[in-house]
Amino acid sequence: MIPPSAGDQTEMTKPEPSIQPQALNPAKPRSAHSGTGHGITLEKLNAYYGSQHAIKDVSIKFLANQVTALIGPSGSGKSTVVRCINRMHEEIPGARAEGRVLLDQEDVYGPKVDITAVRRVIGMVFQRPNPFPTMSIFDNVAAGLRLAGQRGNDMRERVHEAIRSVGLWDEVKDRLNSPGVGLSGGQQQRLCIARTVAVEPEVILMDEPASALDPISTLKIEELIDELKERYTIVIVTHNMQQAARVANSTVFMLDGEVIEHDETNKIFTNPSDERTERYVTGKFG
Amino acid sequence: MESSAAGAPHALLTAGPDARRRKAVNRFMEVVSTAAAVVAVAVLALVVISVVIKAAPAINLKFITSNPQVSPFGVNTGGIANSIVGSLILIGLATAMAVPVGILVAIYTTEFAGSRVSTTIRFALDILNGVPTIVTGVFVFGILVLGARQSGWAGAIALAIVELPIVARSAQEVLELVPNSLREAGLALGLRRWRIVLRIVLPTAVGGLITGSVLGVARVAGETAPLLLTSSVFSNLGVTTNPSQAMPNIPITIFTLSESAAPQDHAQAWAASLVLILFVLLLSVTARTFHERSRRRLRG
Amino acid sequence: MTASTATVAVRSGLADVRTKLSDRIGEPALRVVSGLAGLLAVALIIWIVYTILHDAHLAISKFGVGFIGSQVWNPNANNGVGSFGALPFIYGTLVSSFIALLIATPTAIAIAIYLTELAPQVVRRPVAILVELLAAIPSVILGLWGILILGPFLGNHLEPFLKSFLGWIPLFSGTPSPYGMLNAALILTIMTVPIVTAISREVFETTPGELKEGAYALGATRWEMVRMVILPVGRPGVVGAVILGLGRAFGEAIAVTQVIGNATQIKASLFAPAGTLAAQIANEYQSANPGLGQSALIYLAGILLVISIIVNVIARLYVRRVRVR
Numbered sequence: 083m084i085p086p087s088a089g090d091q092t093e094m095t096k097p098e099p100s101i102q103p104q105a106l107n108p109a110k111p112r113s114a115h116s117g118t119g120h121g122i123t124l125e126k127l128n129a130y131y132g133s134q135h136a137i138k139d140v141s142i143k144f145l146a147n148q149v150t151a152l153i154g155p156s157g158s159g160k161s162t163v164v165r166c167i168n169r170m171h172e173e174i175p176g177a178r179a180e181g182r183v184l185l186d187q188e189d190v191y192g193p194k195v196d197i198t199a200v201r202r203v204i205g206m207v208f209q210r211p212n213p214f215p216t217m218s219i220f221d222n223v224a225a226g227l228r229l230a231g232q233r234g235n236d237m238r239e240r241v242h243e244a245i246r247s248v249g250l251w252d253e254v255k256d257r258l259n260s261p262g263v264g265l266s267g268g269q270q271q272r273l274c275i276a277r278t279v280a281v282e283p284e285v286i287l288m289d290e291p292a293s294a295l296d297p298i299s300t301l302k303i304e305e306l307i308d309e310l311k312e313r314y315t316i317v318i319v320t321h322n323m324q325q326a327a328r329v330a331n332s333t334v335f336m337l338d339g340e341v342i343e344h345d346e347t348n349k350i351f352t353n354p355s356d357e358r359t360e361r362y363v364t365g366k367f368g
Numbered sequence: 369m370e371s372s373a374a375g376a377p378h379a380l381l382t383a384g385p386d387a388r389r390r391k392a393v394n395r396f397m398e399v400v401s402t403a404a405a406v407v408a409v410a411v412l413a414l415v416v417i418s419v420v421i422k423a424a425p426a427i428n429l430k431f432i433t434s435n436p437q438v439s440p441f442g443v444n445t446g447g448i449a450n451s452i453v454g455s456l457i458l459i460g461l462a463t464a465m466a467v468p469v470g471i472l473v474a475i476y477t478t479e480f481a482g483s484r485v486s487t488t489i490r491f492a493l494d495i496l497n498g499v500p501t502i503v504t505g506v507f508v509f510g511i512l513v514l515g516a517r518q519s520g521w522a523g524a525i526a527l528a529i530v531e532l533p534i535v536a537r538s539a540q541e542v543l544e545l546v547p548n549s550l551r552e553a554g555l556a557l558g559l560r561r562w563r564i565v566l567r568i569v570l571p572t573a574v575g576g577l578i579t580g581s582v583l584g585v586a587r588v589a590g591e592t593a594p595l596l597l598t599s600s601v602f603s604n605l606g607v608t609t610n611p612s613q614a615m616p617n618i619p620i621t622i623f624t625l626s627e628s629a630a631p632q633d634h635a636q637a638w639a640a641s642l643v644l645i646l647f648v649l650l651l652s653v654t655a656r657t658f659h660e661r662s663r664r665r666l667r668g
Numbered sequence: 669m670t671a672s673t674a675t676v677a678v679r680s681g682l683a684d685v686r687t688k689l690s691d692r693i694g695e696p697a698l699r700v701v702s703g704l705a706g707l708l709a710v711a712l713i714i715w716i717v718y719t720i721l722h723d724a725h726l727a728i729s730k731f732g733v734g735f736i737g738s739q740v741w742n743p744n745a746n747n748g749v750g751s752f753g754a755l756p757f758i759y760g761t762l763v764s765s766f767i768a769l770l771i772a773t774p775t776a777i778a779i780a781i782y783l784t785e786l787a788p789q790v791v792r793r794p795v796a797i798l799v800e801l802l803a804a805i806p807s808v809i810l811g812l813w814g815i816l817i818l819g820p821f822l823g824n825h826l827e828p829f830l831k832s833f834l835g836w837i838p839l840f841s842g843t844p845s846p847y848g849m850l851n852a853a854l855i856l857t858i859m860t861v862p863i864v865t866a867i868s869r870e871v872f873e874t875t876p877g878e879l880k881e882g883a884y885a886l887g888a889t890r891w892e893m894v895r896m897v898i899l900p901v902g903r904p905g906v907v908g909a910v911i912l913g914l915g916r917a918f919g920e921a922i923a924v925t926q927v928i929g930n931a932t933q934i935k936a937s938l939f940a941p942a943g944t945l946a947a948q949i950a951n952e953y954q955s956a957n958p959g960l961g962q963s964a965l966i967y968l969a970g971i972l973l974v975i976s977i978i979v980n981v982i983a984r985l986y987v988r989r990v991r992v993r
Contacts, residue, residue, distance in 0.1 A: 173884055175789065196387055201887040212882040216900035225896065226886040231386045274882070281886065394889035401786055404778035408865075409798050411858060415805060415813050422816070472705035480699055481706065491984075492710040498912075498980035499716065499973065500919025502946045506969040507716045509953075510723045529712065536709065560691045562698040590806025592922045593946075597953055619808050619922075626812045626926055634816060641809045652804040656797060 119146030119315050120186050120284040122167055122204075127181035129162050129171055136162050137179075138339045144285075149307060149316040151330035151347065153323060155367065159339040160319045164287045167317065168204040169197055185284070202230065205278035209290040211270035213262035213277075219245075220258040222273055226281040244280035248272045248306055268299025275306065279314070286310065288318040292325065304329050323363060327351055335359045416645065423642035426635040432643065436605045445632070448640050450607045454615035458520060458599065459589055461611060462527035467581045469528075470535030478543040479565050490540070497533035501593040504529050509597035520611030523599030530594055531584040538580030538659070542573045545666035576666065579659035586651035590644060592619035600624075618644050717973065724970045726963035727752065735967060741932040743952075743961050750957065752964035754945070754971055756934045761944040761972075764849055764924065765917035768856035769864075773910050775857075776864035781894055783865075784872040796869065803862035811926030814855045819846030819927060822854075827939050842937030847929035850938040852947075855923050860913035867912065867987060871905030872898050908986025915979040919972065921946035945972040 122144040129137035137159045144150045152160040165171040166179045169190060183190040190200050213222045223241045232240070245251050245258075250272045254265070262273055271291060278286060288307070292300040307316060307329045320326050326333050327347055334344040335354070343350065343359045354360045361367060430447055437446035473493070477486040508526040512519070546569050554564035570577070588594075599614045608615050618640055625637035721728075727735065731752060738753025745751035783796055827844030834840040875898050883893040899906075921944075929941020930951045943951075945968050956962045 168885065170881065170885060173881070196391075198387060198390065198887040198889060201885055206885040208878060208881065208885075210878055212876075212878040214879060214882065214897060214900075216903075225883075229390075229886060229888055229892055277886070390889050390892065394891040397891040397894075398786060401778045401782040404775050405782040405787070405795055405799070408775070408779055408802065408861060409795065412798055412802050412805075415810065415858075418813055418817055419809065469705045469708060472702040473709050475698070476702035476706040480702060485706070489706045489709055492713050494984060495977055495980050496709065496713050498915050498919075498976050499713070500921065500946055500976055502919070502921035502949050503716070503720065503969050503973050503976070506723075506949065506953075506966055507719050510719045510966070514723070532709070532712075560695050562694045563691070565698065586804060590804075590808070592806070592808040593950060596922070596950055601954075619806060622808045622812060623922060623926070626808070626815055637812055641812055644806055645809055648804055648806055649801060652801060653797065656800065 119313075121146040121315055122285055122317070123182075123184040124163070124167075125182040125184065127163065127166055127179065127183060129159075129166050129179045130177065131174065132176040136339050137166065140181075140336075140339075140341050142334055142341060142344060144315060144317050145332070146315050147311055147313075148331040149311050149318060149329050151326035151333045152317065152319045152336060153321070153326050153333055153362070154336035154342075155362065156321070157338075158336040160336050161289050162339075163336070164206075164289055164317060164319050167285070167287055168201050168206055170201075170206065198229075202226070202281050203283050204285040204287060205281065205283035206287045206289070207271070207275050207278055207291045210294045211267060211274050213265075213270050213273050215261070215263045217262055218259045219254050219262050219265070219273060222262040223276045223280050225277060230281060240280055240282075244276040245273075247279060247309075248276040249302065250276060266299070268295050268302060271295060271299065271303060272306065275303075275310075279310070283314065285315045285317070288316065290319055290321065293321065300325070323351070335362060337362070416649075419638060419641050419645055422635070422638035426639035427642055431636075431639055435607060448618065448621055448636070448643070450602075450605065450616045451618045451621040451640065452643070453607045453609070454520070455589070455617040455619070457609060457611065458524050458527060458595070458615055458617055459585060461520070461524035462531055462588055463581065463585055465524070465528040466531035466535050466584060470532050470581075470584070471539050471577060473532075473536045474539035474543050475565055475570075478540055479561065479569070490537075493533045493536050496529070497537070501530055501591055502596070505594045505597040508594070513598055518597075518599050518601055518614035520599055520608075520613060520615035523595045523615060523617070524611065526594035526598050527588045527591060530591055531588045534584040534587055535581050538583060539573075539577055542576030542580060542662065542666065543569060545576070545663060546572050547666075573662075573666070576659060576662035579655045579662055582651055582655035583659065586648050586655060589651070590619060590648045592623050595620050596623070717977075720966060720970045720973055724963055724967040726960055727967040728963075728970075730960065731964075731967070735964075736971065739934065741948075743955075743957060750960050750964065752960075752967075754968055756932050757943050757945045757948045757968060758971070759934050760849065760852075760928070760942040761918055761946070761975075764852045764856055764928070764942070764944055765914055767849075767853035767938075768860055768917050769910055769914055771853075771857045772860045772864055772913060773906075776861050776909070776913075777868055777899075777906065779861070779865045780868035780872050781898070783869050785890065785894065785898075796866075799865050800862050802858060803866075807859065807920060807923040808926070810855055810858060811923035814851055814923060814927035815846075818854065819851055822846055822848075822851055831939070838936040839938050842935065842939045844939050845929070845941065847927055847941050848937075848939050849928065849942040852924045852928040852942070852944070853938070855927055856917045856920060859920060859923070860917050863916055864906075864909045864913045867909035868902070868906050871902040871909070875901055904986050908983050911979055911983040911986065915976055915983065918979065919946055919976055921950040925950040945969075945975075 124140055124142045124144075127137055127140040128135070140159075140163055142150075142163075152163060154160050162171060167183055167190070169179075171177050171179050179191070181191075185203065189195070190204070214225060217225065220241060223244050224237060227237050227240055242251070245254065250269060253269060254273075262270065265273060271294075275286075275291075292303045295303065304325065307318065310316060311331075318326075318330065330347045332345060333347045333350040335342045335350060335356075335358075337358055343354060343356045345355070350359060351363050354363060432447060432452065433449050434447040435450045436448065473489065477489050481489065505526050508522050508529070512522040512525065550568055550572060551564055554568050559567070595617055599617065600620045601614055602608075602616045622637050622640045622644065625633045625640070628634070731738065735752065736754050736758065738751075739755045740751050740753045741756060742752075743750040779799060783792055783799075787795060823844050823846035827850065830840045831842075831844060879897045879901065880893055883896045888896060924944050925947035928943060928947055930943050930947060931941035932943055932948075935942065949965050949968055949972075953962075953965055956965050
């Protein structure tokens with residue numbers, strides 16, 4: 083359980099340990115079924131929107147079965163980095179990426195790689211909950227499974243399991259056929275997470291998943307992330323530094339498309355190496 | 369999934385068993401969609417090119433500038449000068465009626481009317497737009513021709529009724545795009561509403577109003593059904609400028625020639641079609657392009 | 669138009685704070701005149717309905733509602749008085765329009781998808797304009813093309829071909845003919861594709877990007893995304909577009925009368941000549957006997973008017989606001 087952080091903006095002005103790293107759980111012993119997780123390594127990643135050079139020579143190692151947070155001011159490129167990992171970046175007209183994104187040893191941009199397989203293995207949760215409006219709760223969670231050709235009781239079981247794993251089961255078990263958009267914001271986001279985990283990815287990318295939600299829903303999402311990292315590698319973009327402190331094992335600070343610092347969350351917030359990091363985490367800009 | 373996780377990462381990124389099928393279906397749908405677009409454009413080209421080719425033997429300056437002559441055997445020779453003049457007069461009269469009324473309706477609904485009245489008027493315009501043009505012809509026939517005779521006025525009024533909703537709706541769109549801040553600036557300067565409309569709103573929107581009207585003209589230039597009952601029986605073969613008689617016009621001329629069995633008539637029909645289609649398509653393309661540009665400029 | 673121009677406009681007004689005479693006249697004048705225009709718009713439609721019903725009264729009182737179910741259309745029956753019925757034309761209107769929409773709808777949706785998802789950016793606007801230009805072709809010219817080019821092709825090539833393969837179906841039995849239901853349906857298809865395409869394209873363009881991303885992030889191919897997101901979300905709009913296209917097809921008189929053969933009997937075969945409400949009016953108005961004959965034609969017009977108003981009202985439920993093309 084992650085107790086809500088007592089930290090708020092005023093406490094951040096001092097560079098001392100003002101943000102209690104209560105959220106840093108020591109690495110839990112890996113349970114047998116998670117096996118070896120899969121990490122993501124970015125090697126000299128560059129991304130462009132047309133001629134605009136948005137991401138510059140970014141190299142990051144996201145460790146398996148851990149939560150890594152990407153923080154930084156708006157426009158620093160955090161979302162772009164994450165969208166390059168599951169190759170969503172190239173869906174934007176005129177956008178392209180260069181460099182390597184390795185899932186373990188395999189480059190996601192390799193010539194023989196099937197994009198739809200990439201996105202099944204690397205899932206994504208978006209800032210605003212986006213359940214498919216014409217589909218029921220069940221159909222939403224089943225959407226990815228149906229794409230992969232799954233049918234019948236086996237598929238139904240997976241759907242139920244996914245809904246259970248995000249803690250939504252009790253709230254929706256009696257209305258699985260009602261529209262997905264009929265849920266509250268926080269429930270919708272958990273629904274989207276259930277949709278993502280139903281296809282059993284290895285990595286989950288989260289782009290500011292709680293920023294559109296109320297504080298209680300945010301808390302539930304953060305608890306969920308803490309549980310999910312048992313089975314998945316998680317990369318979370320957040321503009322909320324307390325959130326990063328609560329959920330992330332390690333944190334990456336980005337500025338103007340470059341990685342400035344990447345270290346244990348604890349260290350980033352209490353004793354950052356780079357001056358720019360310090361200025362950001364103490365609230366002097368951004 | 370977990371069991372394969374311990375194996376080579378290769379396996380994770382390779383395509384699933386039915387990935388090839390999904391890719392094939394995707395490709396197939398892409399081809400189908402593109403083909404549909406190609407077919408549509410091809411049909412357009414086919415029709416236009418047919419008209420051009422078939423009109424070639426009969427189209428020349430004489431055709432446009434001389435009046436029809438019927439030979440002793442009842443075959444049409446000569447040209448369509450009277451139809452061209454007649455059409456221009458009919459379109460001109462119709463537009464002179466429809467454009468001011470259309471713009472006034474648009475002014476009323478966007479500047480003065482409350483929302484319920486506005487909705488009612490828009491609803492009426494939508495229905496008016498959906499009335500089949502032959503029914504419009506029957507209507508004008510009923511009020512003007514029955515008990516009297518066909519006339520250019522009747523034809524022009526029928527065309528005006530068809531043109532009105534088009535002009536009104538496009539004018540409404542354009543007026544609504546004029547930013548409210550301009551109106552408010554006028555109010556703040558102490559202008560009354562009517563001056564604001566005439567001196568600020570209309571000049572701002574004038575580009576869109578013109579192109580919207582041109583779209584209306586392009587539409588009625590090609591309308592045959594409204595004229596069929598109101599201005600289709602011409603008493604002489606010369607140029608008429610008197611709207612109290614039925615006026616010759618291009619659409620009816622094409623229609624009549626198309627129903628004939630004589631190949632010479634067909635050739636004339638094609639030639640007249642070329643004149644009409646060029647007129648309509650050129651007006652349409654110009655109006656649409658500039659209309660889009662005006663709207664975009666207003667949206668800012 | 670900037671504030672400076674507005675200032676010029678008001679300069680004369682600011683000089684005198686009392687309401688100028690021109691303002692006292694101008695303001696109500698514009699209101700009244702434009703209000704009258706609005707009234708005219710509403711009055712027109714009421715007047716049209718009234719006039720049609722009034723002029724059809726003779727036929728309505730003579731044949732009543734049974735007119736709609738009667739198959740007999742004979743101006744010379746009963747010693748020239750005439751016996752009339754609308755059923756063959758209602759049948760023809762429905763069949764020709766429905767076939768047209770059957771072909772036009774998937775085509776239009778495919779074109780709209782092409783324009784919103786597949787086409788390279790530079791190609792989108794030109795192709796969209798070209799498709800809309802199909803609707804700008806005057807119907808009399810399409811009819812001419814239908815008589816002289818499509819007709820012979822159907823009569824000599826397509827229809828015999830269809831008959832040889834599918835002739836056991838009543839629809840494709842009968843003698844191939846250049847004029848008939850099939851010709852009319854194809855011409856109507858050409859006319860309705862642009863309408864349905866244009867509205868569908870607008871509807872598809874408003875699909876929220878985040879839903880499309882959600883589908884892609886699950887590993888959907890583009891077609892799967894279209895199937896999961898664009899089509900279901902856009903369904904109400906497309907339905908409205910189809911209904912509007914249907915309304916257009918119902919009302920087309922000229923091109924249809926040129927190619928459909930203007931028969932007054934119901935035949936099963938698509939190759940056979942047929943008739944529609946609009947085409948029959950166009951076809952017979954000139955030769956109709958004043959009195960009952962004319963009134964019967966106007967009765968047809970009344971039926972057509974009622975159908976088109978209903979269609980328009982229903983379409984409005986689905987398509988809130990249709991942009992003027």
